[in-house]
Amino acid sequence: MxxxxxxxxxxxxxxxxxxxxxxxxxxxxxxxxxxxxxxxxxxxxxxxxxxxxxxxxxxxxxxxxxxxxxxxxxxxxxxxxxxxxxxxxxxxQPRQIPSQSTSSTQKPLSDKAIGILQSTTEKLPEGPLRKALDNLLKRAARVE
Structure with a gap:
């Protein structure tokens, strides 16, 4: 049983x-x-x-x-x-709505902002900060 x-x-x-x-x-x-x-x-x-x-x-x-x-x-x-x-x-206590997305929308970066980030990244020593900025630049959407 x-x-x-x-x-x-x-x-x-x-x-x-x-x-x-x-x-x-x-x-x-x-x-x-x-x-x-x-x-x-x-x-x-x-x-x-x-x-x-x-x-x-x-x-x-x-x-x-x-x-x-x-x-x-x-x-x-x-x-x-x-x-x-x-x-x-x-x-x-608001309920979480399962269908509601909590992820943010990707905001485009201007060419100027991308240039500044690239030059900053190049000046940094190898490490977590440089790696994070590299990843950001790879994923960044550009303003057209």
């Missing part, structure tokens, strides 16, 4: 506590999605639970402010889900 990884994680005391906390967070997340106003459901999420306080991460300040206004109602609703909720702490 196949026993999944949860079976083994539940057997170890420390891992069992982590698994119980993870299950609680999942339960609170689902409850939050069910009770939060429609406009906030996708702009905030349950991040943690500590000593009766639910920590919610909001995508921006406006969402955080609205959740703070609704915190007593949300706290009461989340308590009905089984977890003691004495309060809500809201933090602004």
């Amino acid at each position: 196949y026993k999944g990884p949860e079976h083994y994680l539940d057997k170890d005391a420390a891992a069992s506590r982590v698994m119980a906390h993870a299950r609680l967070l999942l339960k609170l997340s689902r409850r939050f999605e069910a009770v939060a106003p429609a406009g906030l459901r996708h702009s905030a999420h349950v991040a943690n639970y500590k000593l009766g306080t639910i920590i919610i991460h909001a995508d921006n300040g406006a969402v955080a402010a609205k959740i703070r206004q609704l915190s007593q109602r949300l706290s009461n609703e989340l308590s009905k889900g089984g977890a003691e909720c004495s309060g809500i702490e809201v933090k602004v």
